[in-house]
Amino acid sequence: MARVGKALKQVLEMYGISQNKLAMTMGVARPNVNRWVLEQRDPAGDIIFEIKEALRQLNPEAAETFVQLYLGNCDNLE
Numbered sequence: 001m002a003r004v005g006k007a008l009k010q011v012l013e014m015y016g017i018s019q020n021k022l023a024m025t026m027g028v029a030r031p032n033v034n035r036w037v038l039e040q041r042d043p044a045g046d047i048i049f050e051i052k053e054a055l056r057q058l059n060p061e062a063a064e065t066f067v068q069l070y071l072g073n074c075d076n077l078e
Contacts, residue, residue: 001018003069003070004036004042004043004070005010005036005037005038005039006039006043006069007066007069007070008024008033008036008037008051008066009037009064010065010069010075011055011062011069012037012066014062015058015059015061015062015065017055017058017059017062019033019034019037020054021058022051022054022058023040025052025054025058026050026051036051048070050064051066052067
């Protein structure tokens with residue numbers, strides 16, 4: 001399920017959102033976000049929803065892009 005990490009990494013880069021900012025908004029430790037981005041660990045389903053909600057708070061467009069990348073075709077992420 002590397003799709004989550006690839007989508008998250010791309011969205012953070014595209015919208016200039018730091019891993020720390022996302023972690024603070026979610027109320028999780030930054031190393032957790034880093035593990036997701038580096039595809040060392042996949043977030044659970046409920047955490048994926050929390051990622052989307054945190055992105056929505058930071059930048060609604062980033063949240064939409066995350067959902068599209070995660071649920072859509074990920075060929076453009078490779």
